[in-house]
Amino acid sequence: MHKPVRLDHRVISGLIIRGSSVLDLGCGNGDLLELLVKDKDVRAQGIEINEQAIYSCVAKGLNVFHGDIDSGLSEYRDKSFDYVILNQSLQQVKNIEAVLLDALRVGRKVIVGIPNFAYYRARLQLFFGGRAPVTKSLPYTWYETPNLRSLSIYDFIDYCRKKQIKIEKSVYLSDKRRVFIFPNVFAVIGILVIS
């Protein structure tokens, strides 16, 4: 039995041109890269910090480097990949600016997937519950979260504007479907293509 494809993975796959090259930063157990190899025939490389995840990637036949994102990009030459993906991993990066700028240097396009801290359920939990929110895209309690940053979709868009990073495309997702209105309130995840 194949497990169902994650919605964000399906959306990212839809953004990628067949036969291109992809670097997935924080590729986890390789589910997304495996999908991209299968559906889009991409040349894939992953970078992942977790050793057990490395074994999963290798079992899927993927190329993966064991290491952290912060020091993972500097050796790559300019435009080494068509796409650099940071899906649900940017919020765990220490030096955001260095990594984003390096990703934009190494990739022709960068696809960023961020968990939305301003999702309405998170707002409710914080406002009425008075506690740090735990949601589908932010599933960790404050004491076990690997996330170093809490950002909303607006936060990221503001940041791109400030740094003059071009947002080419954006897709917003709730649990099960795309979100078209008030994404900063109703989206759990934002996926943005930047260059």
Next chain:
Amino acid sequence: MIKENNIGLVKTEFFSFDELKLESGQVFGPITLAYETYGELNKDKSNAILILHALSGDAHAAGLHEGEKKPGWWDEMIGPGKAFDTDKYFIICSNVLGGCRGSTGPSSINPKTNRPYALDFPIISIGDMVTCQKHFIDYLGIDKLLSVVGGSMGGMQVLSWMVKFPNKIKSAIPIATTLKHSPQQIAFDEVGRQAIMADPHWKSGNYYDSLHPAKGLAVARMIGHITYMSDESMAEKFGRQKKNGAEPFKFTADFEVEGYLRYRGDNFVKRFDANSYLYITKAMDNFDASQNRPFSEVIEGKKIKILVIAFKSDWLYPAYQSKDIVRACKHAGIEASFCEVASTYGHDAFLLETREETHLISYFLKKVI
């Protein structure tokens, strides 16, 4: 259920050729290589994997020799259903040039004098070892090796294959190795060499018809063993446990760890030649995979699949040296895989962490076609 996955009885065989132009420029010969093979070479000769041994290893990588109880040095990895599956692959392992386990080395008889070469043996390099292996592969009629793989000095030979004969290999697995020795690695080798040369029985290498420099070689091996383990693995294995029957203050082996090192040293002397130790460690110290050029430049555009493996507690060949190989792959635009296994065994891990290695290598080999 115990899986019947051992190779069984094996025999070392020999291959000889007339001469070889060494990297030093000297022409040397004749040369014999001791080798073993496991599994069957397929019809189009596309399933051959060359295993490359470390400093003290030999051609006997797997299976049992007649009348012996101890299997080859990488038996856990080679056999039916193992990482190097002998039902699928044809596995080759040969003793290096300069060795003393059947291949031509300083203890071999010089046909010109009918005496052992001793220090008349030429200075050899890791590249020379690899060129000998290439002769052997040509003799077997194998156009392309499916993979070359080895740990430590075996890994250096892997890197040398990538540089010298990139069109002859489809994939490469360098394990716990380096593009070149650091001063620390050279320093440990030099202490080992000095221990041998300080032994009065060494006699500038001319000891073959008298007592061998056994004490010197044993001390060299003891130093080696310290560098192969880790602080943690030693603590776990020996603690501060005292040996039974130790006499205090007589400088006997009081602690377990002392007894272990002495035992290892004394055993090594039975199977290894001191001059080979000198020649081979020098070859390792002099090794520079890409000869002063960036390694990335040398491998750029080559169609070789690469899997790099390192071990966290290895302080003799620290993971940063494997990461240098990874960095070169990135710069050259080569997709590859790298895993730093969280082992506590130190450098020895490449012989011991066979479960992790089996997982990584068997899946990796599946996509090499």
